[in-house]
Amino acid sequence: MTNNELLSAISDLLVQKLKAELQPIKDKMQNIDDRVQSVESELLNVDTRMQSLEAEMLNVDTRMQNLEAEMLNVNTRMQNLEAEMLNVNTRMQSLEDNVLRLGLCQENDILPRLCTIESCYTSTYNRYNSYADKMDTAFTDISLLKIVVSDHSERLQNLA
Numbered sequence: 001m002t003n004n005e006l007l008s009a010i011s012d013l014l015v016q017k018l019k020a021e022l023q024p025i026k027d028k029m030q031n032i033d034d035r036v037q038s039v040e041s042e043l044l045n046v047d048t049r050m051q052s053l054e055a056e057m058l059n060v061d062t063r064m065q066n067l068e069a070e071m072l073n074v075n076t077r078m079q080n081l082e083a084e085m086l087n088v089n090t091r092m093q094s095l096e097d098n099v100l101r102l103g104l105c106q107e108n109d110i111l112p113r114l115c116t117i118e119s120c121y122t123s124t125y126n127r128y129n130s131y132a133d134k135m136d137t138a139f140t141d142i143s144l145l146k147i148v149v150s151d152h153s154e155r156l157q158n159l160a
Helices: 003-159
Strands: none
Touching: none
């Protein structure tokens, strides 16, 4: 065998030996490569989910800002209602005071006057009522007096 053939054989043996030794390393590297791809895929999935969460958080943030604006609006309306209620309470107090004064005026001024007017009308009615039956007689007497006076007037004119 020649040196070249010997070198070629040694070279082939070394290549085979290296291939045999390198195959488990290649397998492990392939396994690591597969795991890295799996991790990359998971990271992509996590990244997608994170983007989705960021979008949701933006949506929640927008809704919170809208709620804060609505709460400010509600607070403003509540303050307006409270002011109106204070105004209504003030007016109600004024009305109650007026009603109380009116009641006192009625009790102290109007009712005694009404009682006086009533007693005056009642006494006048009683007087007129007691003379009512005499009125028919008075009208009859007046009619007779007219006739007598007319008759006497005619007689006196005839004498004159």
